[in-house]
Amino acid sequence: MTTRPARGGQNPTMDQVAEAAGVSRATVSRVINGAPSVDAKIREIVQRAIAETGYVPNVAARSLVTRKSNSVALVISEPDRPFDSSFLNRIFTDPYFGRITAGATSALRPHDIHLVIIPTDSTDHHHVIRYLRQGHVDGVLLISSHEQDPLPRQVHELGIPAVVSARPASPLAVSFVDVDQRLGARLAAEHLLARGCRRLATISGPLDMPSSQDRLDGFRSYLANRGIGDVPAVEGDFTRHGGEASARRLLGEHPDIDGLFVASDLMSEGALRAVQDLGRRVPDDVAVVGFDDSSAALDCRPLLTTIRQPVEEMAAEMAEVLMARIAAPGRLPRSVTFQPTLVIRESA
Amino acid sequence: MTTRPARGGQNPTMDQVAEAAGVSRATVSRVINGAPSVDAKIREIVQRAIAETGYVPNVAARSLVTRKSNSVALVISEPDRPFDSSFLNRIFTDPYFGRITAGATSALRPHDIHLVIIPTDSTDHHHVIRYLRQGHVDGVLLISSHEQDPLPRQVHELGIPAVVSARPASPLAVSFVDVDQRLGARLAAEHLLARGCRRLATISGPLDMPSSQDRLDGFRSYLANRGIGDVPAVEGDFTRHGGEASARRLLGEHPDIDGLFVASDLMSEGALRAVQDLGRRVPDDVAVVGFDDSSAALDCRPLLTTIRQPVEEMAAEMAEVLMARIAAPGRLPRSVTFQPTLVIRESA
DNA sequence: TCGGTGCAAGAAAGCGCTCTCAGGCGGAAA
DNA sequence: TTTCCGCCTGAGAGCGCTTTCTTGCACCGA
Secondary structure: OOOOOOEOOEOOOHHHHHHHHOOOHHHHHHHHOOOOOOOHHHHHHHHHHHHHHOOOOOHHHHHHHHOOOOEEEEEEEOOOOOOOHHHHHHHHHOHHHHHHHHHHHHHHHHHOOEEEEEEEOHHHHHHHHHHHHOOOOOEEEEEEOOOOOOHHHHHHHHOOOEEEOOOOOOOOOOEEEEEOHHHHHHHHHHHHHHOOOOOEEEEEOOOOOHHHHHHHHHHHHHHHHOOOOOOOEEEOOOOHHHHHHHHHHHHHHOOOOOEEEEOOHHHHHHHHHHHHHOOOOOOOOOEEEEEEOOOHHHHOOOOOEEEEOOHHHHHHHHHHHHHHHHHOOOOOOOEEEEOOEEEOOOOO | OOOOOOEOOEOOOHHHHHHHHOOOHHHHHHHHOOOOOOOHHHHHHHHHHHHHHOOOOOHHHHHHHHOOOOEEEEEEEOOOOOOOHHHHHHHHHOHHHHHHHHHHHHHHHHHOOEEEEEEEOHHHHHHHHHHHHOOOOOEEEEEEOOOOOOHHHHHHHHOOOEEEOOOOOOOOOOEEEEEOHHHHHHHHHHHHHHHOOOOEEEEEOOOOOHHHHHHHHHHHHHHHHOOOOOOOEEEOOOOHHHHHHHHHHHHHHOOOOOEEEEOOHHHHHHHHHHHHHOOOOOOOOOEEEEEEOOOHHHHOOOOOEEEEOOHHHHHHHHHHHHHHHHHOOOOOOOEEEEOOEEEOOOOO
């Protein structure tokens, strides 16, 4: 293929290709879109003409008639944050969102679909809604983890194909992908128990997230069934710094803790630091189990034992479900739940 | 404004608004685009009709005629990596790229322009070129740091507005934004010298990056002018793990090193770990200065003294320069160089 | 009163593409 | 040879919008 720079920024049109090939515009269109009913000889002539003119379809014209944009939005909704640069920084620096982006990008790539990443807070929803209604994208991957977030419902009412990253707090006929949070918490509890820990505690995620509630609840209720009640918990914020502060507080109030379940790896990194600063050895004095198995788990010392959730695969699955939904909008919503696994390293 | 869900996924068209308002389509268009020559009374009638019908312009139709898409691409070009999921993971998890994304997003937001993030390796350039030629975006922010990367030139030849993240290796009439790398290296050297360090060494970035060469060269030549020659250096890869390995190697070969300049914070984190594992105290036995001042600098223990490059501001500036270029394509290329600063914490 | 002027609104021509529909041509059957 | 059928190609409408050009109208000066 001869790649030739567009002259004057002006790409050739399909008409010019048609003329060069001595056929009609319709035939060129058929060749480009792979219609089977084109004579092989003509097809080749057209393809040569396309190569020679350096023709590239104009996507605006194409989507005007097909009503497809070949891109999807990845909307990251964090309702409570003010929309400032530190908010953006936290979003784009958080390994969790990074893994989601990576997973979605890689799944979308073979479909030749591009991702538009849209972070949003609650003051900003109307922008997002407008963006979606304008037809910029064919569908939405919606990362929304907070209970009160109205965005999933709003997007659903728009009628645009969407897949949400977690089971919606209130029932909604929408596709979602999630991990079995309670099972994850239970795996952590089992492992700590098996190590011989008896004075357990946990640092949860923000409690306005159903996932945080499920992890906390799953942890406590499993232990309760094993006769261990009154498990101390403090609410964290999914940051390193928050994890450090929470661990410090927990150990201050309950100095005899010997096992800690922390609801994210990032928080675990901070917690590990606090525990060791307080003179406890990990895992001998205090065993720590994280959650996520993100790259942060390998940045910890000792290396973090953690509950793996396959975030990339989950995001890829979201993308696939979305693709299916775009292809066949009539179909019933589909939800997929992934199983977490225990990854044993050094911290527990 | 009455926000009303599109019935059946079908948005109202401008014709319907025109009919509802009892005016022509042209007038509706003028109202929407803020043309001054519309009677105030009619303007209001039209606006009411827009609100009542829940009209939202169709972007495909609009860009077909305006030849604007209101989005720009952020192309992250890492030539040597195979395009697999671990590549994507590294890209989207690296705080450097995260900061760039955050900075660009925040600068573009007031312009109502959206970002399409496109990671690419060298096997993939034709995809990117095709994407750009199809008119998906109005311009490109190109993150390309490797000397041999042909993408900047290819994009430039496309004639599409573009801004590159670093001075191109070979002269190219293209706008770019960069930081004064040599000055950064010099600040690090000065600081280490001022602390009393005399046996200095450095972990550089990959040497096929002009920025890495500049940091290395700037470091060495400043020291040479101060009578310190033969400064050992090993080539790193901008990962934590690479930093750890490099530091280990460096201290193995030169056990008397008392000051270390590491070309990124991520590598510094690993280096700090290696240095301390080897039984040296930081900063007393070995002082360490990083580069970036990313969030990783605060994850280090001791907290990392580092050379700050204002990545978010640089990305924002790239976005602004690009906007200006899109608005006035004729203008001469513009390049902006930012000054790095020394941020003193605990490690040096 | 009449012609000229200026301004606001409408008519209509595309933007580049897809896709339906109709037409033409060749081959097979009679 | 004629008729019919089926397959391939071309003509043309139309996607929803912007924008130029034209028209209509009110107002002013002569």
